Amino acid sequence: MSQIDEIKARLDIVELIGETVKLRRSGRNYAGLCPFHSEKTPSFIVSPERQTWHCFGQCNEGGDIFKFVMKKEGWDFKEALHYLAQRAGVQLEAYRAEKPEEKEAHERLRRALEDAATYFRHQLLNTDEGKSALDYLRQKRHLSDATLETFGLGYAPRGWDNLLKHLTARGYSEQELLDCGLVTQRAEERDTGTGEHRNTFDRFRHRLMIPIRDENGRMCGFGARILDPDDYPKFLNSPETPLFSKSRLLYGLDRARKPIRAADQAVIVEGYLDVIALHQAGFENVVSPMGTALTEHQLRLLKRFSRRIVLALDPDAAGQKAVLSGLEAARQSLDRQDELRFDARGLLRHEARLQADLRVATMPDELDPDEIVQRDPAQWKQLIEQAQPIVIHVMHALAAGRDLDDAKVKSEIAGRVLPLIEDLPDPVERETYRQQLARFLRVDERALVGARPAAPRRVGPRPRVETETPPPAPAAPVPPSASARLEAHILGLLLRRPDLLYRLDRALQEASLGRLSAEDFGYTDHQVLFRLVRQSLEQDAEDPDRYLQARLPEALASLAAELLARAETLDPSEDRLLEDMLRGVIKIRKAALSEGLNQLRFLQEEAQQDGDLRAESYREMVQRYTLMLRTLDQAGQRMLARH
Secondary structure, eight states, X not given: OOHHHHHHHHOOHHHHHHTXXXXXXXXTEEEEOOTTSOOSSOOEEEETTXXXXXXXXXXXXXXXXXXXXXHHHTOOHHHHHHHHHHHHTOOOOOOOOOOHHHHHXXXXXXXXXXXXXXXXXXXXXXXXXXHHHHHIIIIISOOOHHHHHHXXXXXXXXXXXXXXXXXXXXXXXXXXXHXXXXXXXXXXXXXXXXXXXXXXXXXXXXXXXXXXXXXXXXEEEEEEEESSTTSSOSEEXXXXXXXXXXXXOOBTHHHHHHHHHHHTOEEXXXXXXXXXXXXXTTOOSXXXXXXXXXXXXXXXXXXXXXXXXXXXXXXXXXXXXXXXXXXXXXXXXTOOTTSOOOOHHHHHHHHHHHTOEEEEEEOSTTOOHHHHHHHOHHHHHHHHHTOEEHHHHHHXXXXXXXXXXXXXXXXXXXXXXXXXXXXXXXXXXXXXXXXXXXXXXXXXXXXXXXXXXXXXXXSSOOOOOOBXXXXXXXXXXXXXXXXXXXXXXXXXXXXXXXXXXXXXXXXXXXXXXXXXXXXXXXXXXXXXXXXXXXXXXXXXXXXXXXXXXXXXXXXXXXXXXXXXXXXXXXXXXXXXXXXXXXXXXXXXXXXXXXXXXXXXXXXXXHHHHHTOTHHHHHHHHHHHHHHHHHHHHHHHHHHHXXX
């Protein structure tokens, strides 16, 4: 996630604009008097779902939080970025582009990992020693050969230097194998069994090997599971390397990205083999962390695809014990490398900062997720559908097997749950959960209010919002704007192939739609990048790619690199890329028109109720937007039929 995306995720446009404009709730949006021109009737709309604003009056413009601050303060993008970063608590780091020699070195390390995966795969399928691992996967884990192939599972044989010899024979140096975590070094030399003494050894020996890839499908490292129950640890990951960072990776995300978007839900399980078994059973929106506590970076990574996230805990997970034993303090004492830790307070903080919907599903009958899906796939689906909000999960976990008629038990549960409730930043959520806790414990809610801590903790500073009706938090936050994702997708393609903008413009103009402009993008950082792409083509002193690289603002360098990396995974066919962009442009224009049409209809109805003379001008604008939307739809159908 880029620093700009992180700022947007942490700041709420309703709160920010609400410090300047008196807003009131109107349907899904908020309305107020435009701060940029004098008016008596509200024509200024703020959309919390899209995190954008628009003035339908004299200004007739809009944008995101960056555009609002820039227009209000008269700042450029860089000044607005530094202000909003400070407000969001995001540390801006100087972006350092990967040097060509570094990129080449990293690509060579990835090739070494790919060659290692091929080696481990051969050992699993074609050697006598690998047969025990293959039998384990087929008979105990019930994995099909197609699944083994899809996930590239393999076997690391016994011995100290089998892989080392294999890869050095293929031209890789020992240092390269150390850099990508395939071998390790010890101070003392060890006899390899052949009379040869070495201090560099294979890291993985007699283990089931699971290739780990990033969200774009690039090799990063391995997870290795024991086959001998006396070995330790149960799971061994690659060490931290330039390619592998366990706090920033989620296993299976490369294959789960599209299913997560399609289901608008991501499910997190504890083990790699759980992920594989669930994918085999058709539940492909599942990922796993690297055996440690979930990090905010991992959740932000998932938030790109859905804000609805379910944490499916194994019944014997350390986190479950932590809930029963005292939450955060117990978690510290149950810090076991091979188990997913459940930190209720930490997850609630993440949920608030990310504006996500985090829920918890627990596995019954002492079964792991892969065992449940083997027994009854319908039961797994039901368990995920019945996942509970974190606070409710903690209530039930603390009460399990205890006498809720005992006053001391009620008091203890209330004492543990109320601090979690008071951590929540939204007053509506706090009040709702207090009511649910009172009903659960069968006590008067006033008793819980009296038991509240004198100085409740908060999740970071909350800016004041001067609204007539405070904005309530939605029960299930909406996913990130589809338009924002489309804008990012189109920009990534243009950064990859700036020259395609000529063909895109020509196709749009042939359909009487007008060429692509910065105003088609609703987000300020996207507008800045697009203008730079356009400028790179309008000059002839330099190659467009070189022009872009030389003039890319440092504040946008990481965003541009991220967009470009995503685009590089797509079909390179020029016609395919053009068709992709055409569809994207039509979709973002239709989305903008539809959103504007809904907002105008609200303004029209309100003006009519108040007897405002502007009702007629709003009616005309509604008709114009409706006609534009119909024209765009028809022209888009004709244009796409030709391409």
